Amino acid sequence: MNPQTLEQALSPVVQNSPFYPLDIRIFQQLPSTNQTLWEWVEQGAKPGTVAIALAQNSGKGQWGRQWQSSPGGLYLSFFLTPDLAPENSLLLTLCSAWGIAQSLRQSQPEVPVQLKWPNDLVLEGRKLGGILTETRLSQGKITKAVIGVGLNWTNPVPETGISLASWLEENDIQSTWNLETVSAIALEGIISGYQYAMQKGIDSLLSACEQLLIHLGHxxxxxxxxxxxxxxxxxxxxxxxxxxxxxxxxxxxxxxxxxxxxxxxx
The missing domain is CATH 2.40.50 (OB fold (Dihydrolipoamide Acetyltransferase, E2P))
Structure with missing residues (x-):
């Protein structure tokens, strides 16, 4: 992955956000981008710091499950400093998942991503990616959060999974996308989802999420x-x-x- 190409792919949403310029650090392989980013936070990293790995050997999903992190996928973690009550921690996951889904749905080509509560991105009924949010408290508030994102690009996926590259091919869609493009879309999604929640409020966020929820009414x-x-x-x-x-x-x-x-x- 080329850092300059990624920088050029970042949208105005990212470039006009309070997090810009982002501090993006890219590695061939890490044990876990979330774990590495927390280490940087302890050393003084600022909001908008991003860890990206082309592979992970100790990636985590929900409930401590191992996240398969083969080369070809996107494994990214983003640091931000919210001011939220602990009972609202799920909202950080929801706004990130919704934001990334929206970024993909509004991209060219459009990718009709939906949400599987609470943290999965779904494309044509199969898992495209997931969110793992980890938080730290100070004086009874969530004041630090790391948003971990895994997205399937060209990496192998299980039967219940789908990759963006294979979906584009299956639908005979020509595109110039690469891993830098996918990274830029993910970063736009995290930032735009968070800003939407902070500016529009929780009710608006939840209503927007429900519109993309695959199990609504089931x-x-x-x-x-x-x-x-x-x-x-x-x-x-x-x-x-x-x-x-x-x-x-x-x-x-x-x-x-x-x-x-x-x-x-x-």
Missing amino acids: PVTVNGSPGIIIGISPTGQLRVRLEPTNFQTSSEIDLNPGTISLGYIK
């Missing part, structure tokens, strides 16, 4: 009780309406990540 089962996904709560949980039973009327509950498993749907 049935689920929670502890043996049938229900329907109806949206996202003000603090980012998945909102489900449980169907009425002989013993109770319908009710709405908010689920934290990991409470139920949502598959991929086309």
Whole structure:
């Protein structure tokens, strides 16, 4: 990856943001871009510092799962300094996922990316990428956050996955995209999503996310009780309406990540 080519690919959204100029550091391989960026933060790195690796050998996904980080994919982490209550931590993941999805949907060519709550980017029912947000607290507030992004470009993917390059080829779409292009789109998405949330407010962000949610309106089962996904709560949980039973009327509950498993749907 060429740093100068990446710099040239950055959109006006990035260049006009308070994070610009970004401090972008690119490596052939790292254990984990999130881990490396936290080390830099401890050494005084400023908001807008970015770690990019062309491969990771200890990449992490949600719940500590190993994230396959083969060459050809984008593995990127971004440092910012929010001022959020701890219960709003999910919103950082949601605004990043939504922002990247929007950047891809508004790109040329347009890529119709959707969201799988809380942190997956989905293309034609398959996983295109994911977000891993890690935070630090100070005086009861989230004051530091690292947004980790993994996006499939030309790297091998599992059966439930899809890469951008293969999607372009399958749809016979000619493009001049490269890994620098994908990196620039991801950075624009993180920044624009965060700025949207801060400027427009949480309600606007959640409404925008719900419009891209692939499971909105789909049935689920929670502890043996049938229900329907109806949206996202003000603090980012998945909102489900449980169907009425002989013993109770319908009710709405908010689920934290990991409470139920949502598959991929086309």
